[in-house]
Amino acid sequence: MASSDRSVGWLRTNQGVAACLVVAMLGLLGYLLSQDWVYQQQRDGFRLGFFTMVSALVMLVCVGFTLIGKQKDQTTPEMARMRGKDWLRGIAALLIMLVYYVLAWDAHFSQDWVRAILNVIPFTGDFLIWTVVFLTMGMAVLGVRPITSAITAGVIVSFVIFGLFLLIGIDLPQSVIGQLLGTSAV
Amino acid sequence: MINMDALYDAIALVFTWHTLMWIAIGVTIGVGVGAMPGLTATTGIALMLPLTFTMDQAAALGLLIGLYKGAIYGGSISAISFATPGTSEAAATVFDGHKLMLRGKGKKALLIALYASVTADFLSDVITILIAPMLALVALKFGPSERFWLMVLAVCLLGALSGSHFAKGMLSAAMGLFIGTIGADPVSSVPRNTFDLWWLGEGIHLIPLVVGIFAMGAMLEKIVEMSTVKQKVQRLGGTVKGLFSMGGEGLSFKEYLSCWKEISIGLGVGTFVGMLPGLGSTVGAFLSYGIAKQASPEKKIGTGKIEGVAAAEAGNNATVGPTLVPLLAFGIPGSAVAALIGAALMLQGATPGPRMFELYPTIIYSLFLILILGNFFNLGIGRIFAFVYAKLGELPPQVLVPIVMGMAVIGAYSYANNEWDVLVMLVFGIVGLFMRTFRIPEAPLIITFLLAPQAEENLRRGLLINEGDWVATLMSSPLAIGLAIAVVALTYISTRMRISERMSEIADDAEAAEAEAKANKAS
Known part of the structure; x- marks a missing residue:
């Protein structure tokens, strides 16, 4: 059950965790964009990094939604408990x-x-x-x-x-x- | 059309002492896993999966399906005995089951739970056996683009229905896709996404991934729980005391028959819920319980009635067979357990999907026979040992956690005798802990991981057929266009109507029930 307890730190809310994940995702995307294999075209015309880039972008979008979505101030009981x-x-x-x-x-x-x-x-x-x-x-x-x-x-x-x-x-x-x-x- | 030769082969495979022994072992372990709070059917199957690669197909399926059936029923034992559901799907059983227990009718509650579970499970298996081949015939007509969109639709459905947050469900699915692209690509075998680590060249193996996410993640969560909630020292001596001591009023055949309406509701709801990707047995149990309560207000379900136990247990066990329908008909697992059973089939060299009915009819018939037979083993083992298992529910997590963690290491290594697999499993253990803590559902990750190579193969095959034209590939037929529109519509509806939040309210009910039961128990 998600709760929006203000007493827990911001870092433990959906927004706080998502902010950390956005940084990680941007780092991952930057790393992927710097890799040659991502652009490597196969004989069937398919780029090797297509699915990897799609997955990284979807991850970034999902984390972005968590960052700004309606449940952004909520936290999970487990996250609230964790130190x-x-x-x-x-x-x-x-x-x-x-x-x-x-x-x-x-x-x-x-x-x-x-x-x-x-x-x-x-x-x-x-x-x-x-x-x-x-x-x-x-x-x-x-x-x-x-x-x-x-x-x-x-x-x-x-x-x-x-x-x-x-x-x-x-x-x-x-x-x-x-x-x-x-x-x-x- | 029944392939009689394959059916005879399947009968010869299944009705051997060897296979029957593994079904019995599976059910025995499963009921124990279900009865122990903290262990779920998924954890149990993830731990047993590495053992199956040395077995023959029928024995492997017998062990896993027996374990699954046993675990779904087993959760009711500790729910009734201690108001502590062994698994979340048994939480609805607490409402009436534990009240019956407190009134000295624990034996009656345990027996109706068993009979309702087995009845609904058996009948839903028959429905599965009838429906799966028909759907597979339809699925065989699908081309690469239709199959690709069907997989995308299934992933979106999983994201929408798993957990409380659509974005978190989709994040999990995207993580699965990302992990699935590590290693050689499925068409031209060119290595990619290996982070320049040679040992990732073969990709991430399924076994260390599932053992890490499900078993190690769950045990790490237990360790954290044990440290945050003040634990008393566990004395083992008293645990075995009182075995076989549960007496009380039994269940008459008339009483069993009086629950036909609730069992039927459970059967209908459970079968439907089981076939939909992402919902699972907890939703089946709570929906069935809720409908039964509203359908018969005169029975006063919720005040300690066997009808309440029957509705909840029929609702969760009726999902067992139908959860395999999307896997067998379309090759798309609808739940984490279905994904693990699909993985077991892959380890045995049979890729689940509609062509399996043509290519491996013996395995399909063996699976159907085991689904049916598993119910009789569940009935026998549950009937004889339910009261022993009731005491197993008292096994402290302090004993359980190191054992499961040790088994996880052995399982991760034994699959391929690869030391790096152990490291991968441990890394995914911490990922699993994070996912549990942040309530990111695990099932979409595993399912997308399994689907990723198939999706890529289908898309690339479509591109080859259409000479690299993406629009022609993705919109090759009215069905493909329809599925693409369904994906967009589902994503829009999920974000606007917050379906996942509503579904999570059912899970919240489970938690509230558990908390209420614990409070009652304490008082």
């Missing part, structure tokens, strides 16, 4: 997910420095160990108590996920426990 630290919390959660992925899959994204760090961390590329660690810590940080419940849930869920993917035939990274059980897929 800067909440966005940071979301980004932090994503970074933790990325770290979990890098550790559990031994992924280095072709970066030497990531590979160097992974070389000194034990059990990298061990799906079960890192999934247990991630799930247990995630549950504990979010407030599951007692800690033993978080550990138990983390261990059980990790094994269930591992078993489920094994059953379907999807490869998961090698595991010390998996090797012991003779089930490691990769």
Whole structure:
């Protein structure tokens, strides 16, 4: 339900968010206009950037309507509730997910420095160990108590996920426990 | 005309232990997903989609359609038990369902919810099976320009009917189109819009996109919610206490039959709403509930009556089959779930659309059989385990969030064993969080993303046929002109009459119902 609460900052109203998006859209359009491929004509006479430019222009028009439309002073309850630290919390959660992925899959994204760090961390590329660690810590940080419940849930869920993917035939990274059980897929 | 050979093949494919097992697993997971507040059918299907590419066609469809059917019904379980609808489409069920629960008639409410859901779902599936092939025959007569305009019309309809703000709906659609142009173009395979990143050369894969937008975005929103609303520490011990303990008065066959009028209203409204792009099961449930209430004032729906539960549940489950009609007949998904089922078909090598009836009749018949069979599984699993699922609704988000996030990473990676897909999924997670926070509907983004290559192919084919003449391409027939006028008219009406705002009032009713129920519960 949208509300027009003046107590929330302007930046969190439809107009405020749209103003930020207009700047971003203009930047995107400027970038696209500077690209050669946008004007490149194909053998059928179609310009390669036609749909990309149409989509960027429609985005700009829609954001423009939001900026000046009748609901410009309104805000969504979620936007009214969100603080800067909440966005940071979301980004932090994503970074933790990325770290979990890098550790559990031994992924280095072709970066030497990531590979160097992974070389000194034990059990990298061990799906079960890192999934247990991630799930247990995630549950504990979010407030599951007692800690033993978080550990138990983390261990059980990790094994269930591992078993489920094994059953379907999807490869998961090698595991010390998996090797012991003779089930490691990769 | 029924292709009997294909039908026999489909029967042989579907009636195997393997496929039946996956339908049962789908329904079992689906009812659980629906019963857990915070998880929706779309989130569940987005998470399961990466698993389907290793399965055969029938098993993959069985898992996803079973999950969809189960999740739509499952939302009613926690709506009745705790006045906390597991999904927004079950919010209308709270009005009467929870009042029945408070009067000690929870079992009766759960049973009528199940029977009304399955009855309306089954009958709407039959209607889907009858209508989709007929519409596909019409769609086969369309040329490239008619198909192009039909896609534009569907996108405009989605923008007008999804969410509370037409501009936001169209913004979402334009974002989908933009993302869809990243990578090689669909006709000449020339890379474009890659921001000079080599790993974007193949474009954005569908799986990391949907998992990021729907699953990761939803979980990030939960994390933010948990931090803004003061959370008490969750003790897991009590959750499993009281399983199977729900007793009370059951439902007689006479009582079930007494709800025929409300189930019929739900069937009619749900089937119609399901076929229209952009509306969805929440609108189906609330419209059906509202009409049933006005049609029979003497029944006092809203005061804790089984007829109210029947109308709401029939209304939302009747959208399940019909939501696939635009996908199968025209190749245009009308909802996020239809888009994901369309994506599953694409992963299996079958592009949804009217030609699918000619090219892949076995898959079509398998889909129809699974739609019908899924109802019997829903009935059996819902009947036996509803009371266990009622307790699952108490599973705290503190446990759920890390599990779903972990599954999202596994799903994004497993699809193509590509590490960049995980990064893409995480980036779209934050995009999904922004869209939820700013209330930009996600469905138009996914649907336009799927339609973008088809729209480009059709336009370019039309240009080739008409030797580069744009006017001749876009206005090649009276039907194409009619569709173009419909696009302009729809855009004008949407902006002037603010249709999306009116549709969002229905969603607001859902929120108000939820808030009222929570307040009642607290008091």
